[in-house]
Amino acid sequence: MHSFAHLDDSKSDPEFADSLIEDVAVKLREREFNVHVVPFGHFYEFNMHVKGPSLAKVFKKI
Incomplete structure (x- = not known):
């Protein structure tokens, strides 16, 4: 799990x-x-592969 606060x-x-x-x-x-x-507070570079539409991994503010 990773915080996406930024x-x-x-x-x-x-x-x-x-x-x-x-x-x-x-x-x-x-x-x-x-x-x-x-x-918490660390930044790492990573690759994520998500099944479904390419937008399935995009942050969405609700």
Whole structure:
């Protein structure tokens, strides 16, 4: 899991965001998902392959 906070101007408190990401990761692991959490505040370059339309991986503000 990775925070995409840089994509929007509306942000929560960093401690809350970090806690939320960890809580979601724990719940996914409890359901036997393989979860990796990027250290909060770090930036990594990665490639993502998503099934479906090419826009399936684009950030959308709701």
